[in-house]
Amino acid sequence: MFIRTTLISLPLLLAWGANVHADQAQNLSKAREALTKQDSDADTEKALEEVFEAAEKNYSLLKRGGVALNYNFDYSYYGDQRIDLVIEPNLDSEGQPTGSSSIRNADVSPVASHTFTNAFTFDYGLFNNLTLSARLPLVAKFETEDELTAYALGDISGSVRWQPYEYVPGQMSQTVFGSLKLKTGDSPYEIDLDRNLSSGSGTYSLSGGLSVSKVLDPVVLFGSGSYGYNMPEKGLNQVRGSSILQEVHPGNSLSFSMGFAYSLSYDVSLSASFQGSFNDRTRFQIYTPSTGETQSSISGSQMSGIMNFALGVRVSPKTIANINVGFGMTELSPDIILGLSLPIDIEGVKPSSGS
Amino acid sequence: MRILFLFIFLVPGLASAQLAQNLFLDTKAMSLGNAVTADPVGIMDIHFNPAGLTKLEGRQIQIQLMNILLSSEATFTLPDEARGDDYDPGLLDIRKDPILGSDGRAESHATAAAYIPGIGLMPMTLPVLTLPTGGVSIQPPGSKFTFANAVYAPMAAGFAKDDNDPGRYQAKQVALQRFTYLSPSFGYKVTDEFSVGASFLFSHQAVAVVQDIRAPSVLIGVLEQLQTAFGCFDSDGNPTGNDPLAPLITLCGGKVGPYEDVGTLKIITEESLSPSFNLGFLWEPADWVAFGVGYQSEAVSRLKGTYDLEYTDEFANFFRTFRSSIIGAIGGAIFSLPTGVKKESGQVSTELTYPQHFQTGVKLRFLDKYQLNMDAGWTDYDKWDALKFDFDRQVSFLSTAKTLAPTLVSDTSLRQPLNYKSVWSFGFGMQYDLNSRIKLRLGYEPRKSSIPDDARSIQAPLGFAKLYSVGMGYQWDLDTVVDLSLSFMQSKETILADPQDAESTGEYPNSSDAINRNCLTCTVTNPYPGLDVDTKLTIGAAGISFRTKF
Numbered sequence: 001m002f003i004r005t006t007l008i009s010l011p012l013l014l015a016w017g018a019n020v021h022a023d024q025a026q027n028l029s030k031a032r033e034a035l036t037k038q039d040s041d042a043d044t045e046k047a048l049e050e051v052f053e054a055a056e057k058n059y060s061l062l063k064r065g066g067v068a069l070n071y072n073f074d075y076s077y078y079g080d081q082r083i084d085l086v087i088e089p090n091l092d093s094e095g096q097p098t099g100s101s102s103i104r105n106a107d108v109s110p111v112a113s114h115t116f117t118n119a120f121t122f123d124y125g126l127f128n129n130l131t132l133s134a135r136l137p138l139v140a141k142f143e144t145e146d147e148l149t150a151y152a153l154g155d156i157s158g159s160v161r162w163q164p165y166e167y168v169p170g171q172m173s174q175t176v177f178g179s180l181k182l183k184t185g186d187s188p189y190e191i192d193l194d195r196n197l198s199s200g201s202g203t204y205s206l207s208g209g210l211s212v213s214k215v216l217d218p219v220v221l222f223g224s225g226s227y228g229y230n231m232p233e234k235g236l237n238q239v240r241g242s243s244i245l246q247e248v249h250p251g252n253s254l255s256f257s258m259g260f261a262y263s264l265s266y267d268v269s270l271s272a273s274f275q276g277s278f279n280d281r282t283r284f285q286i287y288t289p290s291t292g293e294t295q296s297s298i299s300g301s302q303m304s305g306i307m308n309f310a311l312g313v314r315v316s317p318k319t320i321a322n323i324n325v326g327f328g329m330t331e332l333s334p335d336i337i338l339g340l341s342l343p344i345d346i347e348g349v350k351p352s353s354g355s
Numbered sequence: 356m357r358i359l360f361l362f363i364f365l366v367p368g369l370a371s372a373q374l375a376q377n378l379f380l381d382t383k384a385m386s387l388g389n390a391v392t393a394d395p396v397g398i399m400d401i402h403f404n405p406a407g408l409t410k411l412e413g414r415q416i417q418i419q420l421m422n423i424l425l426s427s428e429a430t431f432t433l434p435d436e437a438r439g440d441d442y443d444p445g446l447l448d449i450r451k452d453p454i455l456g457s458d459g460r461a462e463s464h465a466t467a468a469a470y471i472p473g474i475g476l477m478p479m480t481l482p483v484l485t486l487p488t489g490g491v492s493i494q495p496p497g498s499k500f501t502f503a504n505a506v507y508a509p510m511a512a513g514f515a516k517d518d519n520d521p522g523r524y525q526a527k528q529v530a531l532q533r534f535t536y537l538s539p540s541f542g543y544k545v546t547d548e549f550s551v552g553a554s555f556l557f558s559h560q561a562v563a564v565v566q567d568i569r570a571p572s573v574l575i576g577v578l579e580q581l582q583t584a585f586g587c588f589d590s591d592g593n594p595t596g597n598d599p600l601a602p603l604i605t606l607c608g609g610k611v612g613p614y615e616d617v618g619t620l621k622i623i624t625e626e627s628l629s630p631s632f633n634l635g636f637l638w639e640p641a642d643w644v645a646f647g648v649g650y651q652s653e654a655v656s657r658l659k660g661t662y663d664l665e666y667t668d669e670f671a672n673f674f675r676t677f678r679s680s681i682i683g684a685i686g687g688a689i690f691s692l693p694t695g696v697k698k699e700s701g702q703v704s705t706e707l708t709y710p711q712h713f714q715t716g717v718k719l720r721f722l723d724k725y726q727l728n729m730d731a732g733w734t735d736y737d738k739w740d741a742l743k744f745d746f747d748r749q750v751s752f753l754s755t756a757k758t759l760a761p762t763l764v765s766d767t768s769l770r771q772p773l774n775y776k777s778v779w780s781f782g783f784g785m786q787y788d789l790n791s792r793i794k795l796r797l798g799y800e801p802r803k804s805s806i807p808d809d810a811r812s813i814q815a816p817l818g819f820a821k822l823y824s825v826g827m828g829y830q831w832d833l834d835t836v837v838d839l840s841l842s843f844m845q846s847k848e849t850i851l852a853d854p855q856d857a858e859s860t861g862e863y864p865n866s867s868d869a870i871n872r873n874c875l876t877c878t879v880t881n882p883y884p885g886l887d888v889d890t891k892l893t894i895g896a897a898g899i900s901f902r903t904k905f
Contacts, residue, residue, distance in 0.1 A: 138557060138628050139628070140628075140630075149657065150657065151626065151628040151629060151630055151657075152626065152627045152628045153627035153628050184627070185627075186627070186659065190661075190702070191659055191702060192659065192702040192703070192704050192745070192747040193747075194747070195657075195659070195704045195745060195747075196657065196659045196704060199627075199628075237661075237700055237701055237702075238702065238747075239701065239702070239747045239748045
C-alpha cells in the first residue's frame with residue numbers, strides 16, 4: 001500500500017521538482033529581462049525623442065490607429081512705424097494750382113499688431129508609417145492704429161507625413177510630408193481694408209518636402225526643406241485707394257528649417273531652431289475705374305527668417321508641455337513670437353479598457 | 356432737376372427679436388416653457404445653466420431633432436379711407452400699388468430660410484424643417500467636474516419669399532443666425548447642494564438679406580408724371596422715341612415711377628468666429644426647492660461680406676440717358692447720381708451685438724409627484740438701436756438716397772433704425788411624475804416683444820407671442836432618457852396706415868416707420884406706404900431627444 005502510494009507519488013514529486021526548476025529558470029530570465037532595456041523604459045534616448053517630437057510635431061508619426069489631439073497657443077507681435085503724410089498743392093486766388101505744394105501733416109505713429117492663434121491639431125495614424133493630420137486655427141487679432149479687432153477662423157489645413165524607410169535607432173530618420181491649406185480664413189484680398197483685419201492668406205496652397213532628424217545622444221539634430229505652391233486668386237473686387245484689385249498671383253515659396261534639441265534631464269529639454277522662407281514675387285492685377293486701365297503691379301521677392309527657442313517640460317508621465325519664444329530676423333517676420341503647446345488627452349473620451 | 360436729386364430708394368432692414376431667444380434649443384426646455392434654469396435639462400444646460408451639467412454622470416451623448424413647421428403670412432390692404440370716391444391720392448397714388456389685386460388686397464407668404472456658409476441663403480422649401488443638435492458630456496470617475504460640448508444654434512431666424520411675392524420689397528430672403536460649433540463647458544459641484552458652471556462658446560454669426568427695391572416716393576411720382584407729359588412711352592409702356600428737351604435734359608431713357616422696380620440688393624455678411632461665454636449656478640437647499648441663475652454674455656460681431664446691387668434695365672437706361680444730357684452730366688456729377696451702370700458690388704461691413712441674457716428661476720416640488728418651474732429672463736435688446744452697414748466704396752444708390760434721409764444714409768453707409776427695447780419675459784413649466792419612468796410636462800411662455808410698435812415690419816413679424824407646449828420624459832433604461840415635446844406659438848400683428856393728413860400734422864398714430872409710413876423722408880425704410888398690414892407668424896415644433904451613456 002505504502003509502496004504503491006510512493007510509486008504514485010514519485011512522478012508527482014518529480015513533476016513538482018521539475019516545476020520548481022522551471023519556475024526558478026523563468027524567474028531568472030524574467031529578472032534578466034527586467035534588467036535589460038525595454039521599449040517602455042525611460043532611457044534618455046527615448047526621452048530625447050519624445051521631447052523632440054513634442055516640440056517638432058512634423059517629425060513624429062503615430063502608430064496605426066493612434067489618435068492625438070494637440071492644442072497650440074501662439075502669440076505674435078508686429079511693431080511698425082507709419083508715416084502719415086498729407087501734401088496739398090497750393091492754390092492761387094482763383095483756385096488753380098500754383099505748382100508748389102505744402103506739407104499739411106507729417107506724423108510718425110507707432111502701429112502695433114497683436115495676433116493670438118488658438119489651434120487644435122488632430123493626428124491620426126493611418127498606418128505605422130503614415131500619419132494624417134488636420135489643423136483648425138481660431139484667430140484673434142488687434143491692431144492699435146485704427147483700433148481694429150477681429151475674431152475669425154483661420155486657414156484650415158491638412159497634411160500627410162510618411163516615413164518611407166523603417167526607423168533604425170541610431171540612423172537618420174526621414175519623413176516625407178505634403179500639406180494642403182484651404183482659404184477658410186478671412187482673405188486679405190476680400191475684406192474692407194479700412195475696417196477689417198484678415199485672418200488667413202486668401203489663397204489655396206499646396207506644399208511638400210522632406211524632413212530628416214538624427215539622434216546623437218544627448219542631442220537631436222533636425223532639418224527640413226519644402227516647396228510651396230500658392231494658387232492664384234481671380235475675380236476679386238477690393239478697393240485699394242482709387243483702384244480695384246482684381247487678381248493676385250502669389251509667388252511660390254521655398255522654406256527650410258534646421259535646429260537641434262538638447263535634453264537637460266529626463267524632465268526638461270531645450271531646442272533651438274531657425275526657419276527661413278523665400279517667397280517669389282507676387283503679381284497684382286489692378287483696375288483703375290477713373291482711367292479704365294488695367295495694370296499689373298509686382299511686389300518683389302522676399303526672404304523671411306525666424307529664430308525660435310523652445311523649452312519642453314514633462315508635466316506628467318505622458319504629457320510634455322512646450323513653451324517657445326522667438327523673434328523674426330527680417331522686416332516681414334513678427335518681432336516677438338510666444339507659444340505654448342499641450343497635448344489634450346482624448347483617450348478619456350473613449351471607454352477605458354476593462355470597463 | 357430737384358426731383359432727381361431727391362431720388363430715393365428703399366434700403367434693407369433687418370430685424371428679429373425674441374424670435375431668436377431660447378427657441379428650439381432643447382426638447383425638455385421647450386416642453387417646460389423654457390423655465391429650466393433651476394431644473395437641469397441635460398447637455399443643453401451648456402446654454403441654459405452650465406451648473407446643471409453636474410447632474411450628468413459618466414460619459415453621455417445626446418442627440419436631438421427639432422422638427423419645425425413655420426408659416427409666415429402678411430396681408431396688405433388698401434385702407435377704407437382710400438377706397439372712397441372722394442379720396443384724393445395726391446402725387447403718390449397708393450391705389451395704383453401693383454402688388455394689390457383688384458380687391459385692394461395682397462397676400463405674402465414666406466417659408467423658413469437658413470444661411471449656409473460657403474453656399475449662401477437657402478430657402479427651406481420643405482414643409483418641415485429639421486434642426487439637429489448634438490452634444491457629449493464627460494464626468495471623470497470621482498471628479499467634481501463635468502465637461503461637455505455641444506453643437507447648436509442659439510439664434511436662428513430666416514425667411515424666404517417667391518420672386519413675385521408682394522412682400523419681396525422687404526426681406527425677400529433674410530437670415531439672422533448664430534451657430535455655435537464649439538462649446539467647451541464645465542460644471543463643478545462645490546457641495547452636494549451647490550454647483551457652478553461655465554461655457555466658452557465659439558460661434559459663427561451671419562446676417563444676410565436679399566430684397567427688391569422700389570422707391571414709392573412722391574418725388575418719383577412727379578417724375579413719372581413728367582414722363583407721361585413728355586409722351587416718353589405709349590400705352591403699352593414701349594418707348595416712343597420722344598424726348599422733347601434733349602439734349603438739354605433727357606428723361607425718357609427708361610420708365611421710372613414710384614412703383615417701378617429699381618433693382619435687387621443682396622447683402623451677405625458673416626463672422627466665422629464670434630466668442631462668448633455662459634455662466635450659471637444651481638442651488639438645491641432641499642429636495643422640494645431649487646434655484647438657478649444663468650447668464651449668457653453678449654458678443655459683438657464684426658460681420659463682413661459682400662453686397663451686390665443689380666439695377667433693372669429701365670432704371671439703368673434712364674440714368675445712362677439722363678447723364679448724357681447737359682443738365683444730367685453736370686447735376687449728376689455734383690450730386691453723384693447713378694451713372695447708369697447695371698451692377699454695383701463690393702465689400703460691406705456691419706456690427707451686430709448678440710445681446711446678453713440673464714435668466715433666473717425656481718423649481719418647486721410638491722405633493723410627491725408635482726413640480727412647478729418659474730423663470731424670469733431679461734435680454735439686452737437696448738443694444739439693438741440700429742444696424743449700420745458700411746460699404747467699401749461710394750455706392751450710387753446711397754449717394755442719391757442720402758439727399759432725402761441724411762441721418763440714415765451717407766455715400767458709403769446705410770443705417771437702419773431698430774430702436775428695440777430690453778424686456779423682462781417669463782416662463783412657466785409644470786411636471787407630473789406619472790410613474791418612475793414617465794414624466795408629463797406642460798409649458799407656457801408669454802414672450803414679450805422687444806420690437807416697439809413703430810418699428811414693426813414683415814421681416815421680423817413677431818410681436819407678443821404665447822408659446823404653449825406639452826411634453827414627456829421617458830426613462831428608457833437606467834442610462835437612457837428620451838424626451839418628447841410639442842409646441843405651438845403664434846404672433847399676430849396689425850399695423851394700420853395713418854390717416855391721410857398725417858404728414859401735414861406730423862403725427863403718425865398708427866403706422867410703423869419700418870413698413871408703411873407715408874411721408875417724404877420715410878421712403879428709405881417704408882416700401883409699402885399707406886397700406887394696412889397684417890402679419891401672422893405661426894410656428895409648430897415637435898422635438899425628440901435621446902440621451903444615453905456610452
